[in-house]
Amino acid sequence: MPRLVYVLNGPNLNLLGTREPQVYGAQTLADVQRLCEAACARHGLGLVFQQSNHEGALIDWIHEAGREHAAGRLAGVVLNAGAYTHTSIALPDAIKGTGVPLLELHISNVFAREAFRHHSWISPAARAVVCGLGVAGYALAIDALAQW
Ligand code: CA2
Secondary structure, eight states, rough: OOOEEEEEEEEGGGGGTTOOOOHHHHHOOOHHHHHHHHHHHHOEEEEEEESSSOOOHHHHHHHHHHHHHHEEEEEEEEOGGGGGGGTSSSHHHHHHTOOOOOOESSSOOGHHHHGSSSOOOOGGSSSEESSHHHHHHHHHHHHHHHHH
C-alpha cells in the first residue's frame, strides 16, 4: 500500500488556464493533476487530488488526511488554499487539530502582489511554503514531502 499525498486546491483554482495567464500561467487544473500524478509515480506515492470552492470541503479533506496520518499512510498534504489563505482561521485550526504535515503552496509570488495577499493564516501551521514557482511548484512540493 503506497503512502498518500493529498493535493488540495481552494476557491477559483478550477479556473486555472482560462483567465489571468500572466499571473497563473496557461496550464489548467487538469494539467496540474497530471503533473502531480507523474511526481507521485516517480516516488511510489499515491495521490488524492481535490479542488473545492467551499472552505468546509477543504476542512473535511484535511480531516480525512488526518485519519490517514494517524494510520501511518500519509506522506503529507500540499494545500493551495487560494484566497482562504488570507482569510481563514478554520483551515489552520484543522491543520493543527489533525497534526498533518502540510506544505502551503502558491502558484504566484504573493509577496509581489497586493498587500492583502502578504499575510497567510496558514503559514504558522505549515511545515514549509512554496510560492511563486508557477504550477511547477506542485511537483517540487511533492518531491520535498516524499522525503518527510
Ligand atoms: O498564487 C496562488 O496560488 C494563490 O493561492 C491563488 C489565489 C489567490 O487568491 C492567492 O492570493 C494566491 C487565487 C486563485 C484563483 O485562480 C484563478 C486562476 C485563473 C483565473 C482566475 C482565478
